[in-house]
Amino acid sequence: MSFSGLVKFLIGFVIAIALMIGAGVAAALYFVTKLTAPPDKPIFANDKPIVKAQATIAKSLPKPTPTPTNLAATTPTPATPSNTPSAEQAIATPTPSDTPSPKQLEPGAYKGRVTWSKGLSLRGGPNLESDRIGGVAYNQNIVVLAESDDKRWLKIRVEDGDTEGWVKAGNIERVESQ
Incomplete structure (x- = not known):
């Protein structure tokens, strides 16, 4: 075997060992990071x-009790002249606000x-x-x-x-x- 063949063999051997060590370290780091992360x-x-x-x-939630105001809202009644709200009743009815109070x-x-x-x-x-x-x-x-x-x-x-x-x-x- 010649001197150049021996040098090529040694360089190839050192590169192969370095690649194997590098791959082993990379695999170890990958598994260590996966195993230490909380599930x-x-x-x-x-x-x-x-x-x-x-x-x-x-x-x-409290149980609602029927009162004249929410009883009328829950029971549908046909619209007749006697039970249609007047303008005064419509104004007196409060409307819900869009923004809730803190x-x-x-x-x-x-x-x-x-x-x-x-x-x-x-x-x-x-x-x-x-x-x-x-x-x-x-x-x-x-x-x-x-x-x-x-x-x-x-x-x-x-x-x-x-x-x-x-x-x-x-x-x-x-x-x-x-």
């Missing part, structure tokens, strides 16, 4: 947050915002065993109503609705009112 939060078939939240909201905060309550990037699970009670009744998205505005005795859970209300529940403390930042 998405699972949602199981028996967790129906929308249905549970609707049932909770329906239970918390709710006043209860004593001790404050506004906050969710800081956990995956959002939070809204639970029926201040523990992990309680039913999941919904969720709160990242950066969603909320109202903190109370704190559990052990200071690990916060009772909140979603600012856009009437959904109330418990979330883990430490995932919310206080927002100053404007």
Whole structure:
């Protein structure tokens, strides 16, 4: 074997070893990054947050009592000259406004915002065993109503609705009112 053949063999051997080491390091980095990323939060078939939240909201709403004003609105009557509203009655009837008035905060309550990037699970009670009744998205505005005795859970209300529940403390930042 000649000197140039030996040099070619050594260079080829060194390049092959370098390629194998590089491929091994790349594969190791790929698997390490995949294995260290936290998995998405699972949602199981028996967790129906929308249905549970609707049932909770329906239970918390007061039952309407028939009054002369809403009884007339719910029972259709044929239009006759005797039951058509006069101009005075039409003016006296208030019309609903398009913009809802902001709710006043209860004593001790404050506004906050969710800081956990995956959002939070809204639970029926201040523990992990309680039913999941919904969720709160990242950066969603909320109202903190109370704190559990052990200071690990916060009772909140979603600012856009009437959904109330418990979330883990430490995932919310206080927002100053404007």
